[in-house]
Amino acid sequence: MDMDDVARRGLVLLGCGKMGQALLDGWLRGGLPAESVWVIDPAPSDAVRATGVHTNAGLPESPAVAVVAVKPQMMGDALPAMTALGGGATLFVSVAAGTPLxxxxxxxxxxxxxxxxxxxxPAAIGRGITALIGNVPATGDHLALAEVLMRAVGQTVVLQDEAQMDAVTALSGSGPAYVFHLIEAMAQAGTAQGLPADLALALARATVGGAGQLAEDSTDDPAQLRRNVTSPNGTTAAALDVLMDEASGFPALLQRAMAAAADRSRELSRG
Ligand SMILES: NC(=O)C1=CN([C@@H]2O[C@H](COP(=O)(O)OP(=O)(O)OC[C@H]3O[C@@H](n4cnc5c(N)ncnc54)[C@H](O)[C@@H]3O)[C@@H](O)[C@H]2O)C=CC1
Ligand SMILES: O=C(O)[C@@H]1CCC=N1
Structure with a gap:
């Protein structure tokens, strides 16, 4: 199965909010015809309607793929709309946190x-990263098709074990929020040091954006990139003494934050 099969047989998208829409935009950008997509969502946005996809219309008999992008708590209400697609002919792809295979x-x-x-x-700008794992009936071809679908919005990595999904969710799934909060916190700290709020925010956004791009593009690892900024006994060293403090610095804080996220993922999985 490939994207030609998806175009011919159809793709059903259950839930088209932030994540569903980012995926939909990626598929349409990549050339999937709008008439090959059926969106099921009780509140589709104007932007989704404007794409020309079928919204809340009768489903094709045997679509190639059904993508589940509703909140984990909505599964009980949402999944029955797709019961007829079970059994083998349609590949299901879920993006939901805390919802086991x-x-x-x-x-x-x-x-x-x-x-x-x-x-x-970051899928919304084609810069996402998606981790994937299939169940027993999912063949290599199924996994390859799921990767093609997710590569429309960024990179992919295949996991060895479903249990890794809780840590992945805590790291890359929720991670963008930590970075956005870092921007907020840096801007606030800049304001506390006397900068106007709009200037502090502009500096914080560009610094995090530029450093993120450098970390991704550079052949140096992040530790070396950090050392490249840090003059002996300079300003960065003064800040890193605080941020790298064993008890109260970033590592200890992120250990706690990500343990909370992974625990919540496990809790959601238990239903
Ligand atoms: N937002 C994020 O950063 C990420 C979200 N996810 C997962 O993606 C899924 C969707 O999350 P978001 O897009 O952020 O949520 P969202 O709230 O933006 O979108 C959910 C969509 O589902 C629709 N919906 C509600 N009940 C429905 C039903 N019965 N049938 C069909 N559609 C229904 C809503 O109208 C809404 O458009 C979740 O399972 C979440 O865990 C995964 C990775 C990252
Ligand atoms: O907060 C959540 O539950 C979802 C999963 C990863 C990002 N957002």
Whole structure:
């Protein structure tokens, strides 16, 4: 199965909010015809309607793919709309946090191929990263098709074990929010040091954006990039003494924050 099959047989997208829309935009940008997509969402946005996809219309009999992009708490209400697609002919791809593969087998039958994924919101600009893992009925071809779908919005990595999904969710799924909060916090601290708020925010955004791009593009690892900024006994060293403090610095804080996120993912998985 490839994107030509998806164009011919159709793709159903269940839930088209922030993540669903980012994916939809990526697929349409990549050349998937709007008439090949069926969106099911009780409140589709004007932007989704404007794409020309089918919204809340009768579903094709045997779509190539059904993508689940509703909140984990909505699964009980949302999945029954797709019951008829279970059984094997349609590949299910879920982007939902804390929703195990077994939840989809229970809804659609044990023979249904399902690929569970965890994308992130930089997908909206084609800069996401998505981790994937398939269930037993999902073949190499199914996983490859799921990767093609997710590559429309960024990079992909395949996991070895579904249990890794909780840590992935805590790291790359939720991670953009930590970075946005870092920008907010740097801007606030800049204001506290006497800068006007708009100037502090502009500096913080560009610094995090530029440093992120440098970290991704450079052949140096992040530790070396950090050392490149840090003059002996200079300003950066003074700040890093605070940020790298064993008890109260970034590492300890992020250990706690990500443990909370991963624990919440495990809790959601238990239903
Ligand atoms: N926002 C993020 O950063 C990420 C979200 N995810 C996952 O993506 C999924 C969607 O999250 P968001 O897009 O952020 O949420 P969202 O709230 O923006 O979108 C959810 C959409 O589902 C629709 N919906 C509600 N009930 C429905 C039903 N019964 N049938 C069909 N559609 C229904 C809503 O109208 C809404 O458009 C979640 O499972 C979340 O865990 C995964 C990675 C990152
Ligand atoms: O907060 C959440 O539950 C979702 C999953 C990863 C990012 N947002």
């Amino acid at each position: 077994a939840r989809f087998a229970a809804a659609f039958g044990d023979a249904t191929p399902v690929v569970r994924t965890m994308p992130n919101t």
